[in-house]
Amino acid sequence: MNADLSVMKLITDASPVVQVVMLLLVLASLLSWTLIFIKSHALHKAKQQAVKFEERFWSGMALNALYDELSQKAEQRTGMERIFYDGFHEYRRASKLETTNTDFSVTDAVQRSMRVAASKEIDSLEQNLTFLATVASTSPYVGLFGTVWGIMNSFLSLGKMQQATLDVVAPGIAEALIATAIGLFAAIPALMAYNRFSDQVERLAVSYENFREEFTALLERHMATQRSKS
Numbered sequence: 001m002n003a004d005l006s007v008m009k010l011i012t013d014a015s016p017v018v019q020v021v022m023l024l025l026v027l028a029s030l031l032s033w034t035l036i037f038i039k040s041h042a043l044h045k046a047k048q049q050a051v052k053f054e055e056r057f058w059s060g061m062a063l064n065a066l067y068d069e070l071s072q073k074a075e076q077r078t079g080m081e082r083i084f085y086d087g088f089h090e091y092r093r094a095s096k097l098e099t100t101n102t103d104f105s106v107t108d109a110v111q112r113s114m115r116v117a118a119s120k121e122i123d124s125l126e127q128n129l130t131f132l133a134t135v136a137s138t139s140p141y142v143g144l145f146g147t148v149w150g151i152m153n154s155f156l157s158l159g160k161m162q163q164a165t166l167d168v169v170a171p172g173i174a175e176a177l178i179a180t181a182i183g184l185f186a187a188i189p190a191l192m193a194y195n196r197f198s199d200q201v202e203r204l205a206v207s208y209e210n211f212r213e214e215f216t217a218l219l220e221r222h223m224a225t226q227r228s229k230s
Contacts, residue, residue: 014175015153021146021179028135029186035128036193043200046079046125050207053080057211063088063218079121079204080211087114087212091219106223111216118208125201129194136191143183150176 011022057066057080067088070081077085090113094106154173 011175011178014178015150018146018150018176018179021142021149022182025139025143025146025179025182025186028139029182029189032132032135032186032190032193035131036189039128039193039197043125043197043204046121046204047200049079049081050204053084054211057084057215063222067092078124080208082121083114083117083208083212084215086117087111087215089113095223107216107220110219111212114212114215118205118212121208122201122205125204129197129201132190132194132197136187136194139183139187139190140180141183143180143186146179146183147176150179 011019014022067085070077070085073081087110091106091110094109151173154176
């Protein structure tokens with residue numbers, strides 16, 4: 001309890017500039033933790049949705065039936081659902097054209113449509129990750145600025161005294177060092193979360209790309225079968 005009170009006293013006794021630095025770092029830390037919880041939930045949901053949709057896609061269900069089911073979905077389609085829906089929608093549209101379309105041009109159109117959908121999904125998953133990177137990279141320096149400012153004020157005050165002792169200098173240096181501690185407290189979780197989320201987004205991007213390739217191959221086999229029957 002005494003340690004907590006002494007820390008609080010050092011914070012309240014710090015210079016206004018150091019207090020502002022501490023406040024900014026605390027706000028950055030709170031925003032980081034809020035974003036960490038939100039992003040963790042969003043990525044976990046995206047991963048679950050991808051696994052669930054892949055199981056449904058490869059269960060043998062007719063593609064037309066799956067497309068019709070997604071077209072009637074009330075909530076917004078996300079992840080692989082969106083990639084499949086946009087790709088199959090483009091496939092059905094391109095297949096109805098009676099122009100000079102070839103199987104390659106239809107496949108190319110489907111690939112472009114799915115690539116755009118996947119890019120939008122990845123962009124949505126990466127949203128606000130730069131904030132975590134910014135907090136992780138700048139917080140230690142902001143805290144260091146508060147520490148340097150506090151120590152500078154301590155030595156300036158020390159120069160005005162006739163007798164300098166450790167008891168006089170220690171409180172000023174201690175309150176200044178708290179800024180660095182708060183900066184590290186804000187930076188370390190943000191850095192760890194950024195690295196983890198970046199890895200998860202990258203894994204989802206790879207799974208989306210693999211699904212696009214597998215779905216395209218499936219459509220090519222379907223078009224080849226249709227051509228052989230005609």
